[in-house]
Amino acid sequence: MSAGKFLATLGGTRFPTPPVWLMRQAGRYLPEYRAVRATTRSFLDFCYTPEKAVEVTLQPVRRFGLDAAIIFSDILVVPDALGQKVWFEEGEGPKLEPLTDPAQFGRLSRVRLIEHLAPVYRAIALARAALPQETALLGFAGAPFTLACYMIEGSGSRDFAKVKLWAYRHPDSFGLLIDLLAESVVDHLAYQVEAGADAVQLFDSWAGLLPEEQLFRWSLEPMVRIAQALKARHPMVPVIAFPRAVGPAALMYRRPDAFAALSIDTGIGAHWAAQELQPHICLQGNLDPMMLVAGGAAMKREARRILDKLAHGSFIFNLGHGVLQQTPPEHVAELVETVRQWTPSLA
């Protein structure tokens, strides 16, 4: 396993500047990604073609020399592998044949999960072999609540009424789905680690929909359970939790017994995060992806503001959410340079 700045930071070592990578760093904003993507029609087929997934995983590392790569895949490979119908429509995002009744849970089965996801593990093995030793490779999965959102809504949604009403009105059957997903995610993450992933990130992208008590039950508790089950199988692998848009409830996720780091979105101020979260856990984040689109002096100033607040502690520089499609690639190069050239201000 590679050491590298990224893993060493998660292990508690400090460097003059923090490691840097970007969520969704492999993607449509890169012309070389679009060229590879154009060779396969279906997005899921693309994810399941190891050579192509590896190529786009490596592209941003080659271009920008980032400290970590994240395997190119999608959180919805898990519902797909469980037997739910999942497809992607051009420019519209994911579509699923939605679960509308607990009776349909019976159609979901973990029996073929690992077999179905074997191409992801092959891609990880190939990517790990191809990456420079000092570059960490991340595996990832969607957290159970976020997967349940897509599985019950059948797509993104404005208000996520179906999944929230199900959770609020029928917590027992909702809990069964969350448990099935948690067990599936543990397996999926464990196989990614066994294939060569150096660390994993759990994305709870829709956690911010839930008020605190529901958040504890449907987001935090399953995420902790997953991280601890993974730790039982792979004690050394760091788990990064990303509960997006949870606001002050990020306090609940300071769980070093489960997570090696907490990824914070742009809605969590760096000053507050430095005071309330960082003394307890390594942080990752949180430049507004729109600042990366804006570029120039505004971006550099905002990146330095974040560094001034957080880079004195245990910290991985990242965005608050994924790279946007309209991002000029040269802004990413400028951002990486800004992070690497940062020096603590004397103030």
Place this chain on the structure above:
Amino acid sequence: MSAGKFLATLGGTRFPTPPVWLMRQAGRYLPEYRAVRATTRSFLDFCYTPEKAVEVTLQPVRRFGLDAAIIFSDILVVPDALGQKVWFEEGEGPKLEPLTDPAQFGRLSRVRLIEHLAPVYRAIALARAALPQETALLGFAGAPFTLACYMIEGSGSRDFAKVKLWAYRHPDSFGLLIDLLAESVVDHLAYQVEAGADAVQLFDSWAGLLPEEQLFRWSLEPMVRIAQALKARHPMVPVIAFPRAVGPAALMYRRPDAFAALSIDTGIGAHWAAQELQPHICLQGNLDPMMLVAGGAAMKREARRILDKLAHGSFIFNLGHGVLQQTPPEHVAELVETVRQWTPSLA
């Protein structure tokens, strides 16, 4: 001016149970609203017909005996009155002819603002006369940043790229727009108060888009400026600030020198709010509107959880956002009863 539980609470008096009203309590979920709404085709014409605006303002008070009414209107009457083209398409939300260049700011003019909005002030005078004395009447306005979002995007948006990029790249011209809006909002609120509004609420619905430094500049600072300018003209009128989805940055809005209360969205946990915000300022909120759709035991339990945390301090019960269209009206009646029957638990 009426005393009433709502205003007395803002003035610092405590009652055994808090006052209660709901954002967007006049709206499509009520059959009697839909009946009146059906008599006018254009939504803005509907807002500008005082008799109809008054009727729908009163409906939820008649039905549920709430402690406050909010005048039926829309935040986009301000851009409309400034001369921007604004219209509403059935089921699609607001549309505006977007501002795409600072040169177009010259088309906006405050000269006719008050004349254009006279029907809103007439509606307020009529509503105040028709309401029971103990029921408070709120006026309201959109905060400058949220108005700018609609004025530059031309509608709602997934990522609000146009307005954010304008603010990040061209803060000087963006500041001119914010200043024009702040001055317009002060006038609009002052006239609402002069017509009979007992208190006003400032909605910064899209504040959560901004990272903290930008939030301070484009949301908090203009809102404070507006509240203080209004106070200079009407020293006794309470201003409630609602910066939606700002997370831990809600701490910045503890400004009793400007705001009488802070309305918190569902993303701010009641426990944290009670510890960090309520010692400094009266709070309003924050039941998940989807809990009101769910109804039943889950809703009552969640309402009581919020009351247990917040009703020992200075507090107005409300939702974390507006009533959803699919809300069964009988759930509102149950919620009001739950709030009025609350007794502090002995734990």
